[in-house]
Amino acid sequence: MKYGYQKTAAVLAALTAMTVALSACAGGNGNNSSAAPSPQQSGASETPADGKIVSSPLALTDYVQSGTLASGMKSFNDMAAYQETEKITGIHIDFRHPTVGQEKNQFNLLMSSGQYPDIIEWGWNDYPGGGVGAMNAGIIIPLNDYIDKYAPNLSKLLTDNPDIRKEISTDDGRIYAFPFLRSDPYLRTYQGLAIRQDWLDTLGLQVPTTIDEWHTVLQAFKTKDPNQNGKADEIPLLIAKDTLLNFSNVFLNAWGTTGRFNLQDGKVVFGPIQPAYKEFLQTMHDWYAEGLIDRDYAATDGKQKDAKWTGDVLGASELAVGGGIGKYTTAMAAKNPKFNLAGVPYPTLNKGDKPVLGQREPIFNSTGAAITKDNKHVIETVKWLDFKYGEVGHMLFNFGIEGKSYEMKDGYPTYTDEVMKNPDGLAFAAAIGKYAVPFGGPFVQDKRYQEQNASLPQQKAALNTWMAADNDGLLPPLTFTNEESARLAAIMTDVNTYRDEMFDKFVMGAEPLDNFDKFVKTIQGMGIQEALDIEQAAYDRYLKR
């Protein structure tokens, strides 16, 4: 039967195709990390006459965060700054971007694959043991010698700023990445508390500066109907445990401590086992019990936070200057012209005190471009990376193309209307993204970028308000040995899980605060002292650098 035969043949063909595909997959999985080829010093190290880095075309692979990709762009090669860089240097980059939302998983998989692209631009704290860990594991290479010889721009910067060299070096003086640098203090603070200024005005209240004043304001928000819709639907305050404990220290700072390791009188302490932490929890618990804190705070994600802010029901929360104050002010401009957000100083216990702790990023937060062991053109790569630290590269990556994305006005690079008031309605970050990527890459971020990025008067005021904290108690970025970081990870996984759970229980009242001593004992039982010793030792080494 002819029909029957055809059918069988079709099935056969399909099966063969599947089998081939499967075995192909198997072949792909088989390659394993084995011998680590030492980087070859290939290529001529003398510069070609036309100012390019290479005389013949060279392509490098670069694994880089894609969160900064503007919409419609496939890779950084669609960005004007990188196109210009390729023209100037002669080096083509084959960018590899992880899927948005899967970055950390894909980075971890890449790290375990045993095969690496030439350059990896990443926040190296994601790797166990940080950039040092990756360097000790042999995945990325130390760059000191290369920087001294082939990176004149970065070398000069490091010689002129010994403090920056200290920040980006490991304890034994090695440098593992071309760093993303926020040299100016103005760039290092971008998160803090924000409040509805128009609600305060309606109720005739001042911006709260102390914990007591906050209490008064939040109570008024709850009872006096500041959004004037006749319903008691106001949520006075939304807190976010993750950022609060790990990063921004809002409210907690009033008691001079944090949710993690910090410094007290020159010694490393763990915030959550300090007596001050109990007082902080007590306050949060009281506020929660009075209905001043959003009942659902623990299950509120970014979208719900957006909905609460733009729904005119939220009175205050922690916000970032761009993705918070800027975003909501723009979004609400048409809906409620009165909507006005103000940055609030980090609260204190006593009126008139200077806030002790706030949010402040280190100059170098481990984000940078590292060169992997598989790179066969290290010298060219170093030269290519160094380009961004020079004058031309600096302007390219902070401001884009002169005449298109910025113009020099009285010596000040001013973003054009194409960027600031995009005709297609793109937000600033998306509009500049077609030309440059002024954040999170290996170069020196320019203060003049942030001045224009956060250009609303509310944003400028908030930045200056939030910056006014001592921040002496924040730990600098430390480096650990392999054993130290493994022990630290093992201990702190349990401790932090427990800390997070108990935070909610104490605040929501599921666990009475009388049990705080038990909480402290449990954390001590998990081995916090060993972790403290490790942190202290690392801090001592940092001081000796």
Next chain:
Amino acid sequence: MNILRGWSRHKYIYLMLLPVIVYYVVFLYLPMYGLQIAFKDFSPAKGVWGSPWVGFDHFVSFYDSYYFWRLIRNTVLISFYELIFGFPAPILLALLLNEIRVRIFRNVVQSITYLPHFISIVVVSGMMIDFLSSDGMINQLTGLLGLPSVSFLISPEWFRTIYVSSGIWQGVGWGSIIFLAAISGIDPSLYEAAKSDGAGRFRQIWHITLPGILPTIMIMLILRFGTLMAGGSMEKILLLYNSTTYETADVISTFVYRRGLLQMDYGFSAAIGLFNNVMNFLLLVAANRFSRKINNTSLW
């Protein structure tokens, strides 16, 4: 000779089997060489073979972990509740459907009950988060009855109920298909004989339908036992839990995910995964043996 003739006569059938075998070898047996990292201090740069051996260190540190007993308890309990509430549900539904004589009504009910099976777990979880938030649909409905609003997703005591009941909603229709198939295989003359003996509907179910599908029920039950230590669907728990509900929601697989994938502690995770699977395997063997003793139904 016989075997050879069998081969050549059924060669296309064997060919169709080939992809399945290749699948198992490539994706399930070959990767097992990686299990050795459960006993190694695995470092990606050194690779699976190059990492140093550490013996049972990972197992010991899991056992010593503050959360060990809680993880075991949560894992077993969530599976246990799924078993006692989730397992009988499709059987009941199949019995009910079988009694419906109006064809159209029966088909409609069947379609409606098994449609949720096709909704992605991410979407289901998203819907649940919306419905269960403190101003969500459920709280609005209970609010009409004058009940106070409950923050379901941040209350540890609600987690298992939410997890298991939504699982039943999603899986009951799909799960009933296999039992309906078993029911349709029962000889109709048995029912006629029962009817002429004066047996009512319930008597027929009790004495004919249930015994008729008992072997199917037992096989499904044994298979269920093999997943007792799996602690439900990891994806769904990941999507629904938060640190407030860890107390009841954190199971071995989610712990492995956080420790292994997010913190790159692969050796440790592999050790826990291995431990977990050995437990599952033992449970499966025990259940099978038990079932063979009781009523001669078994997997092997």
